[in-house]
Amino acid sequence: MPPLRIALVDDHPIVRSGFRQLLEMEPGWTVTAEIGSARELGAWMLGGACDVMVMDLTLPDGDGLVLIRHVLAQRPGLAVVVLSMHDGMLFVQDALSAGARGYVTKRAAPDELVDAIRAVSAGEVYLGTDVRTQGNDGEQGGQEHLLPELTLREAQVFLLLARGHSVARVAATIGISNKTAYAHRANIYQKLQLRSDFQLHELALKRGLVS
Known part of the structure; x- marks a missing residue:
């Protein structure tokens, strides 16, 4: 060989x-x-x-x-x-x-x-x-089980935003349009009662999703 x-x-x-x-x-x-x-x-x-x-x-x-x-x-x-x-x-x-x-x-x-x-x-x-x-x-493992309020795709977007990605970079990373990524972020904000990416990052820290 x-x-x-x-x-x-x-x-x-x-x-x-x-x-x-x-x-x-x-x-x-x-x-x-x-x-x-x-x-x-x-x-x-x-x-x-x-x-x-x-x-x-x-x-x-x-x-x-x-x-x-x-x-x-x-x-x-x-x-x-x-x-x-x-x-x-x-x-x-x-x-x-x-x-x-x-x-x-x-x-x-x-x-x-x-x-x-x-x-x-x-x-x-x-x-x-x-x-x-x-x-x-058949269970969600690792980090995603700490986001029970979100769908699987919303949880993916949440984790990328929490790691400091822009919405455009999130879209490019997981292969969706910018418009769809913004819609997911809006849903995340509503479900988790967030007003900014800073609050999103703080929540991710609190739940142990980022260091």
Whole structure:
């Protein structure tokens, strides 16, 4: 089989180093790039190459969901695996909607990342064990259960606004029109009795949805 080239996108050098050692133990696998920011990713995209990209959703200068869409717009055939601290089904669904083929949380056993890369490189979709468990339970897991007043889509918009996204960026991230995003925000304000994005962020802090 031809060598498998992997790029690691995470802002923590120790995390990247640890996973690099793990992945390069697999025969024929090589980590061709360690990338720590959206800016570095943009520069690497000009000439770098890989078969699988492992990406954290939280970078200091960019949102992983937006970056996935940008990367895949330039390289539609690239297999992306999300490796994230977030285990809520909202994040999983948004990542898959953006084009990711795999989703593994950072609490998972290290071998799960190996399994995910092996699966997506073969054209399959892979969800980590803890993510699959949430889905099989038929319950909302992680963060979204703290927003029972909202629909699933409204909860997605709420979380993105709480993370500091503009309405236009929310629309681009989850693939809806600006008009629809504004309508969702208006519904959120009404249901949660909010008057501003500042109050929305304060509520997100109170409920432990953002740090």
